[in-house]
Amino acid sequence: MLNIQDSHYITELCKGAELMSRYGWSERNAGNISVLLPEAEFETPREILRKFQLPFSPPELLGRVILVTGTGKYFRNIAQNPAENLGVLRVGKGELELLWGHENGGAPTSEISSHLRSHAARLRADPLHSVVCHTHPTALIAMSAVHDLSEREFSRTLWSSAGECLMFLPEGLGVLPWLPCGCDEIGLATAEKMKNYRLVIWANHGIFAAGKSLDDALGLIEIAEKAADIYLKIANFPDKRLITAAQLRQLAETCKITVKEGWLND
Numbered sequence: 001m002l003n004i005q006d007s008h009y010i011t012e013l014c015k016g017a018e019l020m021s022r023y024g025w026s027e028r029n030a031g032n033i034s035v036l037l038p039e040a041e042f043e044t045p046r047e048i049l050r051k052f053q054l055p056f057s058p059p060e061l062l063g064r065v066i067l068v069t070g071t072g073k074y075f076r077n078i079a080q081n082p083a084e085n086l087g088v089l090r091v092g093k094g095e096l097e098l099l100w101g102h103e104n105g106g107a108p109t110s111e112i113s114s115h116l117r118s119h120a121a122r123l124r125a126d127p128l129h130s131v132v133c134h135t136h137p138t139a140l141i142a143m144s145a146v147h148d149l150s151e152r153e154f155s156r157t158l159w160s161s162a163g164e165c166l167m168f169l170p171e172g173l174g175v176l177p178w179l180p181c182g183c184d185e186i187g188l189a190t191a192e193k194m195k196n197y198r199l200v201i202w203a204n205h206g207i208f209a210a211g212k213s214l215d216d217a218l219g220l221i222e223i224a225e226k227a228a229d230i231y232l233k234i235a236n237f238p239d240k241r242l243i244t245a246a247q248l249r250q251l252a253e254t255c256k257i258t259v260k261e262g263w264l265n266d
C-alpha cells in the first residue's frame with residue numbers, strides 16, 4: 001500500500017498541469033483538475049485535517065476520495081510544491097474532508113461543484129471514468145467566438161478539419177453558451193452535457209474534459225484543439241477543401257464508428 005503523497009496520480013497531475021501551462025492553455029491561475037482515486041491502492045489517512053463546505057454532494061460520490069488542484073494556484077508551479085498546490089479530500093454530505101495537501105491555507109478549486117457533478121454524470125456513462133479537467137485552449141475558444149454554436153455544426157467543422165477528431169470524438173462535442181464561471185448554473189449545465197459528451201466547450205471561456213486518465217482527457221482536448229487551429233487557419237481562404245460529408249461517412253465506416261443519426265448528412 002502506498003502513501004497518497006507517493007502515488008503516481010500526483011506525478012501525472014503535475015506533468016499534465018505543466019503541459020497545459022506550456023501549451024498556453026492555463027495562463028496565470030487558469031484551469032483545474034480533479035481525479036477520482038481508487039482507494040484500494042492507498043493507505044488512506046484517518047486524520048481529517050480540515051473541512052470545506054460543499055453546496056451539493058452527488059450521492060454516488062459519497063465516501064469517494066479525490067485529488068484536486070487548489071484554488072488560485074498556478075499550473076506551472078504545481079510540481080514544485082504538490083502539498084501546497086493540491087489536496088486529497090473525501091466527499092462527505094455537504095462537506096469535503098481534507099486528508100492531505102492544501103498546505104498553508106490552500107483550498108480546493110472554486111469549480112469543485114462543477115467537477116463533482118461532472119464526475120457523477122460521467123461515472124453513469126463510463127464506469128472506468130476518473131478525471132475531469134478544465135483549461136483554456138486558445139483555438140477552441142477563438143472558434144467559439146466566430147462559429148455556429150450548435151453541437152452538430154461545431155462538431156462537424158472540427159471533424160471536417162481533422163479526421164482524427166471524428167475517430168477519437170465520434171460523439172462530437174457538447175457546447176454551452178457563455179455563462180459566468182464558478183456558479184451552480186454552469187456546473188449543472190456542464191454535468192447535463194457530460195451525460196453524452198466527454199468534451200464540453202464553454203463558449204468564450206474554455207473547455208471541460210473527462211477521461212479514464214488525465215492523459216486520456218488531455219489527449220481529447222489536444223485533438224479538438226488541433227482541429228480548431230487548422231479550421232481557423234483556413235477558414236478565410238476562398239478555395240478551402242475540408243473533408244466532405246461523404247469522406248467522413250467513409251472514415252466512420254472504415255473505423256467502425258457509430259455517429260449520431262443525421263450528423264454526417266450533407
Ligand SMILES: [Zn+2]
Pocket residue numbers: 030031134135136181205206
Ligand atoms: Zn476557466
